[in-house]
Each structure stands twice: as structure tokens, then as C-alpha cells.
Amino acid sequence: MAFRLASPLSLLALLTLSACTAKWSALVRYSQEPAPASEPPVVSLYVAVLQSSLPPDQRELVLAPQPASDTALWPIEVGTTPSHWADTLKREVHAALFDADLGRDAPAEAVVAAARVLGLRVSMDTSSAPISQASAVAVLQLSKPGFNSDSTIAAVRLRPLGGWCGQPTRVLLLARRPGLRWRVWWRS
Numbered sequence: 001m002a003f004r005l006a007s008p009l010s011l012l013a014l015l016t017l018s019a020c021t022a023k024w025s026a027l028v029r030y031s032q033e034p035a036p037a038s039e040p041p042v043v044s045l046y047v048a049v050l051q052s053s054l055p056p057d058q059r060e061l062v063l064a065p066q067p068a069s070d071t072a073l074w075p076i077e078v079g080t081t082p083s084h085w086a087d088t089l090k091r092e093v094h095a096a097l098f099d100a101d102l103g104r105d106a107p108a109e110a111v112v113a114a115a116r117v118l119g120l121r122v123s124m125d126t127s128s129a130p131i132s133q134a135s136a137v138a139v140l141q142l143s144k145p146g147f148n149s150d151s152t153i154a155a156v157r158l159r160p161l162g163g164w165c166g167q168p169t170r171v172l173l174l175a176r177r178p179g180l181r182w183r184v185w186w187r188s
Contacts, residue, residue, distance in 0.1 A: 024089050028153075028175045031183040035176070039117070042107070045145055045182045046114035048174055049156050052184040054138050060121040062139040063112075064161050066105050092148040093173060096155040099146030106142035106156075145174075152176060 035044050050061070081090045096102070108124065115122045143157035152175060159169040173186040 024086060027085065027089065027185065029183055029185045030175055030177050031181040033181045035179060035181045040110070040113075041151075041176075041182075042110045042145065043113045043117070044176075045154055045156070045174060046106070046111050046142070047117050048182040048184055049142065049158065049172055050111075050114055050118055050120070052172070052187075053140075053158055053170075054120075058120060058138055060123065060137040061115050062123045062137055063106075063108060064139055064141045065124070066141055092153045093155070095148040096146045096153050096173070097171070099148075099155070101144040102146030102155055102157065104144045106144050111142055152178075154182065 031048075035041070039047075054061070081093055085093075112122045139161040141159040141161060145154040145156045147154050154174045154176075156172045156174065157169055158172060171188040172184050174182045174184050176182045
């Protein structure tokens with residue numbers, strides 16, 4: 001039985017690919033938890049967003065719709081990705097940031113389902129939301145997620161309102177492997 005050695009060019013390509021993957025794994029943290037079969041992936045995504053964005057003692061969530069006149073709420077701009085990210089990762093993140101759906105409001109039914117998974121009461125009535133930051137009520141505006149081509153990286157914009165009003169709109173980047181839960185790995 002004879003063994004063939006790979007050409008130097010193919011070895012270089014293999015080393016480059018593994019270096020890119022190593023750079024990704026240093027940044028992108030995947031969940032090891034299996035995704036529940038009964039939970040749609042978009043609900044699982046919002047579960048991860050809410051878990052990472054709300055305090056653990058949160059009891060109630062108020063979803064605020066984007067006002068029709070507020071076109072600047074979800075601006076689609078090229079975020080400056082850190083220079084130490086691998087180019088392949090930057091491309092995947094930009095694909096998620098430029099997904100056409102990212103500029104729209106989150107589907108309320110998916111966010112409500114995610115909040116219920118976490119045991120939160122959900123309301124759409126922002127008029128009764130308290131303004132105190134010490135309140136157990138979170139008032140948020142969430143965008144639809146934007147995805148890369150194979151839906152393994154997602155971007156979601158989150159805008160805190162009410163007591164958190166001074167906080168800017170944030171971009172959350174999430175990642176998942178097929179069959180596993182979404183996990184937030186970066187926030188602006």
C-alpha cells in the first residue's frame with residue numbers, strides 16, 4: 001500500500017483554513033445545548049436574545065413597536081468589525097447585517113413565545129410601562145433577525161426604552177450549529 005503526500009499548495013490551503021477556523025472558535029461561542037424540537041428556530045433565537053439582555057430577576061416585558069415615523073431606529077449600516085476578526089467571519093457577519101429583514105420590527109408572536117419560555121409576562125401596552133430603571137418591567141424594541149446565507153450567524157438590533165432610555169440601540173450577534181440552541185457571542 002502506497003501513501004501519497006499532499007502537495008505543498010494543498011497543505012498551505014489546509015493550514016490557512018484551519019487558522020481561520022481557529023480564529024472563529026476564539027470569538028464565536030456556540031451553545032452545546034440541543035434545541036428543542038418543538039421550538040421554532042426564531043423563537044429559540046429570541047430566547048437567547050432575551051436571556052442575554054435582561055436581568056435574571058426580570059418578570060415582565062413590554063414590546064414597543066417601532067413608530068411609523070421613526071425610520072432611523074433600525075439603520076442598516078456597515079458596522080465596523082474588529083480588525084482582528086478573520087475575513088471569513090467578517091463576511092458572514094456583514095451578510096447578517098445586510099439581510100433585508102433586519103430593518104423591520106420583530107415578529108411579536110415569536111418574541112411573545114420566547115418570553116413565555118422564560119416565564120415572563122408580556123404586554124404590548126407601552127403607556128402603562130413604568131419609567132423607573134429599578135422596575136421589574138423591561139420595555140424593548142427588537143428587530144427581525146438578519147441571517148447569513150446558511151443561517152448559522154444572526155444579527156438582532158435591540159433598543160431599550162423606558163428606564164433604560166439612555167442606552168443606545170445595540171446589535172447582538174448570535175451563532176448556532178444545526179440542532180443546537182442559539183447563543184449570543186458579541187454585542188456592540
